[in-house]
Amino acid sequence: MPMETVQTIASRMSQSADTIPEEYIRRDKEEPSVEAGDGPVPKIPTVxxxxxxxxxxxxxxxxxxGEWGIFQVVNHGIPDNLISRLQHVGREFFELPQEEKEVYAKAPDSSGIEGYGTQVQSDPRGKKSWADHLFHKIWPPSSRNYQFWPKKPTSYREVxxxxxxYLRQVADKLFRSLSLGLGLEENVLKDGAGGEExxxxLKINYYPPCPRPDLTFGVPAHTDLSALTILVPxxxxxxxxxxxxxxxxxxxVPGALIIHIGDQIEILxxxxxxxxxxxxxxxKEKVRMSWPVFLEPPMDWVVGPLAQLVDDENPPKFKSKKFKDYMYCKLHKLPQ
Incomplete structure (x- = not known):
């Protein structure tokens, strides 16, 4: 029996007028809303x-x-046609028959995140997000588990x-600018977040059309566990x-990458x-997809406020801990 994904639910519901299942409905203040507040709406910076x-x-x-924690970058050096190919092979994978996608499914008892599926973490109230995904590591080469890389389309691996x-070059430039922006040597932040390790x-997010987009989320409000997240929308x-x-x-912004500052950079x-x-x-009518890449320290890497930024007037605001311990606490909604 095929696994129940949001894509299969959406396909079934397109044949009926039913509302979305209860486990996808967010209540009260969680529900999606339009922009609020007085005055003109500010725009996310473009760099x-x-x-x-x-x-x-x-x-x-x-x-x-410092002000936003997010910005878009243009003239980043990744060829437009490569980004188009990345999007094309991702779409092709999600357009495969369900049984072909399930070949890459994450095992139900797996503690890892790689593979095809729906939920990344459990919600204590049993709520689900209106999204499916494919997760796998793309760098360093030694970390790649090709078991989770689709063989169809045939160009998926090459792309x-x-x-x-290309993405490593963008990341290195961002790390350099972020370090220099703190008055540090250009390599300090990258080294603090894991260096060459x-x-x-990569996570491909697939958000199928939803008959009641006012009641649910593709992903609810959160900050990223990563040091940096570099996203293609x-x-x-x-x-x-x-x-x-x-x-x-x-x-x-056509051709731009969206850069998220993650928890580890905030800590460092x-x-x-x-x-x-x-x-x-x-x-309600269109498929939305995104291709975030999360840059994360190795599991045993200890992350804490950089010594150069801590003194009597600026005490540490965060504890130093192994990334795996930080991740466990966050995913299980435990205090850090």
């Missing part, structure tokens, strides 16, 4: 990563990371390996960011950079 003036680039990256090579984990809007006490829709910077609170809404 030109090709800026030749390093001082100007560092100021833009650091400013956006994702090429994307990983950083794990690059498709043209269907849905990402919302919490800023100035309101939810703000992320504008689609002792709160000078902000891990962004964000969520994902769904669309």
């Amino acid at each position: 030109d990563l090709g800026e030749a003036d390093q001082e100007k680039l560092v100021k833009a990256v650091a400013g956006a990371s 994702n390996e090429e994307y990983a090579r 950083l794990q690059y984990e 498709n043209e269907v809007p849905g990402l919302q960011v919490f800023q100035d006490d309101r939810w703000i829709n992320a504008e689609y 910077s002792n709160g000078k950079y902000r891990s962004v609170l964000h969520r994902t809404t769904v669309n």
Whole structure:
């Protein structure tokens, strides 16, 4: 019997007028809402990563990371046609028959996150998100488990390996600017987050059309566990960011990458950079997809506020702990 995914539920519901199942419905303040607040709606910053003036680039990256925790980058150096191919092979995978996708399913008793499925973490109230996903590591090469890399389409592996090579260059440039923005040597933040052992984990999010997008989320409000998240969106809007006490829709910028500051950078910077609170809404008529890559420390890597940023006037705001312990506490909603 095929596994019950959001895609199969959406396909079944397209033949009827039923509302979505109760376990997907969010109540009260959790429900999706339009932008609120007085005055003009601010826009998520856009940074030109090709800026030749390093001082100007560092100021833009650091400013956006401290004020917003999120920004979009253009002129990032990843060819447009490679991003298009990345999106194409991802869409092709989700368009395969259900039994072919299930070949890559995460085992029900697995403690890992790699594979095809629906829920990443359990909700204590049994609530589910309106999304399916495919998760696998793309860097370093030694971390790749090709068991979870689709064989169809046939170009999937080639495209994702090429994307990983380009993405590392973008990540290194971001880490350099973030370090310099704190008045540190350019390698400090990357080294603090795992250095060359950083794990690059790709997640393809698939949000099928939803008959009641006002009642559910693709992903509820959260901050990312990662150091950085580098995301490719498709043209269907849905990402919302919490800023100035309101939810703000992320504008689609063709060809741009969306950069999230994650929890580990907030910890390393002792709160000078902000891990962004964000969520994902769904669309009534269109499929929304996204391709985030989470840059995470190895499981036994200890992350804490950098010594250079801590003194009597700036005591540590976070505990130092192994990444696996931080992850366990967050996924199980335990105090850090």
